[in-house]
Amino acid sequence: MQSTIDVKEGQEQTWNPCIRALEGHVFACNSIAFSPDGGRLASGSDDQTVRPWSVQTGAVLQVMMGHNDAVQSVAYSPDGMLVASGSDDRTIRIWDVESGLQIGIYTGHPSWILRVAFSADGQRIASGDKDNAVHVWSTDSPHTSGKVFKADGLWCRWHSLAEIG
């Protein structure tokens, strides 16, 4: 049996690996976080907003407004119900994902906040600022339950919020 190769006319093909561009922020986008189920993506921007998006459709689901300066870090709670955002306005705000409403604020940092993270049980948030101070506080009672350490160098001790007052 004889096999032949049939060469047909072709054309240049481009594979675009970018499947979606989420457009809406009006200034630089600094931080992103997927929801735990992967269905949503939250973004924080220099335009002072936090925006959750549908990964499936690319549609913006909320525009969370309240910060007075650039948003540097966003994080979903482990149950996907809350988003925490840290900002150059020295606050961390907690948002309800469904309503888009701000339901909490932490104002203990004296300088710009660079990073926020939820604990695995969702009960606590750790936040770090430009001066290497790390605050760990409860989402239930932000201003009474927390403690602080400085991450300068390799030796760092805890201090209560009352101590640093």
Add this chain to the structure above:
Amino acid sequence: MVSLAFLSRNRLVVASNDGAIVVRELDSDSIDERFDHQGRLVAFAMAPNEKLAASWSEMGDVTIWDTQTWTVQRVLSPGRQDPVSSDHRLSFSPDSAHLAIARHFLNSYPNCQVWDARTGDQIHGFRGHAGAVEAVQFSPDESLLASASLDCTVRLWDLNMPESSSVSTSFIRVALSPTDLSSPLAPWKGLSKLGRRKRTN
């Protein structure tokens, strides 16, 4: 500070610009681990399995560490780096197998990269943002990479495509006739598969 993340058993890992990396327990005053990176950091990330960590030094290289011994596993060269530190620019995949790197400079290097954390090979290099990339994050199922940029957009990148195809390619379509793939044309099977998976923009 360049990085802050929760680990298992209510521990916190903190990396500061001066190169100090500290793992400490939340509910005591004890510090589990201290590691001095010996040089200023622009970014740091701990893998979810806590066995690997990645640090980005001001010198421009990304080092992958074995966190049991803090010995160097791999050194990656993602291209020239802006010395301004920014968190979120290094991110491990949920299975800890891959490391995503967000770059500032727009030059010949793609500013959104995915590397194999074990072999140290670059797997994907994504171009498309019109500005520096500030943050990268894998989706929980590892099918997508999200990137946030100074160009005001967030982009979602498909991680399920073949390694080589992130670069546009052209080829002449090849068909087999008759459909006898047993021999000697079996190697062409791969080409027809590539054709099927191909997408147009």
